[in-house]
Amino acid sequence: MAQSVAILGTQWGDEGKGKIVDLLSEKVNAVVRFQGGHNAGHTLIIDGKKTVLHLIPSGILQPGVECMIGNGVVLSPSALKAEVDALEAKGVDVFSRLKISSSCPIIMGYHELIDSAREKARGKEAIGTTGRGIGPAYEDKVSRRGIRFADLLNAKRLEKKLDQILDYHNFVLEHYYQVEPLNPGMVLDDALQLGACFADMMIDVSGRLHQLRDAGKNILFEGAQGSWLDIDHGTYPYVTSSNTTVGGVCTGSGVGIDAVDYVLGITKAYTTRVGSGPFPTELFDDVGVRLADRGHEVGATTGRARRCGWLDAVATARMVKVNGMTGLCVTKLDVLDGFKELKICTAYRLNGEIIKHIPLDAEDWDQVEPIYEVFPGWQENTRGITELEKLPNNARAYLQAMEDFCGAPIHMISTGPERSENIIIQFPFG
Ligand code: GDP
Ligand code: IMO
Ligand code: MG
Numbered sequence: 001m002a003q004s005v006a007i008l009g010t011q012w013g014d015e016g017k018g019k020i021v022d023l024l025s026e027k028v029n030a031v032v033r034f035q036g037g038h039n040a041g042h043t044l045i046i047d048g049k050k051t052v053l054h055l056i057p058s059g060i061l062q063p064g065v066e067c068m069i070g071n072g073v074v075l076s077p078s079a080l081k082a083e084v085d086a087l088e089a090k091g092v093d094v095f096s097r098l099k100i101s102s103s104c105p106i107i108m109g110y111h112e113l114i115d116s117a118r119e120k121a122r123g124k125e126a127i128g129t130t131g132r133g134i135g136p137a138y139e140d141k142v143s144r145r146g147i148r149f150a151d152l153l154n155a156k157r158l159e160k161k162l163d164q165i166l167d168y169h170n171f172v173l174e175h176y177y178q179v180e181p182l183n184p185g186m187v188l189d190d191a192l193q194l195g196a197c198f199a200d201m202m203i204d205v206s207g208r209l210h211q212l213r214d215a216g217k218n219i220l221f222e223g224a225q226g227s228w229l230d231i232d233h234g235t236y237p238y239v240t241s242s243n244t245t246v247g248g249v250c251t252g253s254g255v256g257i258d259a260v261d262y263v264l265g266i267t268k269a270y271t272t273r274v275g276s277g278p279f280p281t282e283l284f285d286d287v288g289v290r291l292a293d294r295g296h297e298v299g300a301t302t303g304r305a306r307r308c309g310w311l312d313a314v315a316t317a318r319m320v321k322v323n324g325m326t327g328l329c330v331t332k333l334d335v336l337d338g339f340k341e342l343k344i345c346t347a348y349r350l351n352g353e354i355i356k357h358i359p360l361d362a363e364d365w366d367q368v369e370p371i372y373e374v375f376p377g378w379q380e381n382t383r384g385i386t387e388l389e390k391l392p393n394n395a396r397a398y399l400q401a402m403e404d405f406c407g408a409p410i411h412m413i414s415t416g417p418e419r420s421e422n423i424i425i426q427f428p429f430g
Helices: 017-027 077-089 109-125 134-142 149-153 155-176 184-197 205-214 247-253 286-294 313-322 362-367 393-406
Strands: 004-009 030-033 042-046 049-053 066-069 098-101 219-222 262-268 271-273 307-309 327-331 341-350 353-355 369-376 410-414 422-424
Touching (some): 004 017, 017 042, 017 327, 017 410, 077 184, 098 205, 109 134, 109 184, 149 155, 155 184, 205 219, 262 313, 286 307, 341 393, 369 393
Parallel strands (some): 004 219, 066 098, 327 410
Antiparallel strands (some): 042 049, 271 307, 341 353, 410 422
């Protein structure tokens, strides 16, 4: 039976989605990105060789898999060019396998300028964005003045649209942010040149996905960011500008909800966050430092240190429900080796009251204090273990607690960054 699986992060991103997408891509015909842009950083380690992907789907290192960028992705042609060139230089065939929706909103240079000018203006309240122009590009999409991929292949149309858009953005840049305005002619030439590089990749991604489904093929939908960065359901305003939760699969690729047979929630065995915003279980002590060190918690896109803390089961359980998750894949279990004790947040204290749900008002997130259950750690090495029975008893007890508190069965466990370092309990493709 054809199966389509959506792979989503249940936390604030960097859960290890890329590694799992690469692993499962062996069983599919196509991998699709449906939201976000090159703010993502998905790390794949295969036989010791590291590849970090930002925009290109993590199925690209599995030969023969079709890789698609759906209409929900904001596309930076210059970032795409750099990524395609780097992969092709390593001998990966990208040109014949990457397809891009004609409707992708384009991230232009001015979006990046606005992103950084705005962050600077926010001062202490900066979101801590990746500076990739993601928010401003989505704003142009929603305001219906954006440039789409197909526009890059039509010089006349592009010139007309750019004239209007730059009239507006240059005014804001110059008079509101006091930044140099852009030269419309140069922006146009750049855009046309970059568009021409990818002309052969333009397709109707939605239509292609319908064909594949009708032909009984397997499809993997690759989420970027994490559920708590969702524009609607996350820790607003400290979020990204797309729907990172399951609804984004349909709107961002053009398939119906019947096209998602299984939702796999990637969950780090602890929690990390890059950028600003609430993080109730964040640790500021040597335990947090130890998690960061052992987990090499440095952002794959911006190189920023990731904030680290214990697993927040209240927040994760919420996202299990929001996404209708079928099963969880717990990643980085090995990072917890050698701790004396481990904690899982199972409730919050808010305004003197104990609650087992998220705060009603997103502004209250900052006031939330975690309440923990404590578990004994394990001293054994779990790195690379591939059988559940070989895990230390305390690790199995910790996983059982994760399952109970997060409210979904654990179907996979990742025990190291390598493609082969996994325990498969129930394979999503049967
Ligand atoms: P993504 O954005 O969700 O794809 O995750 P990132 O690639 O940004 O961050 C995950 C990091 O953890 C990467 O450096 C991975 O190589 C690494 N990683 C993934 N799974 C495991 C694991 O089970 N154990 C360890 N130690 N590292 C892992
Ligand atoms: P992957 O796919 C972690 C965070 C940024 C910032 C906020 C808004 O690798 O998990 P943006 O540039 O999107 O406007 O920034 O979202 N952020 C991520 N954090 N992993 C990511 O992607 C992220 N993409 C964006 O740090 O806090
Ligand atoms: Mg990442």
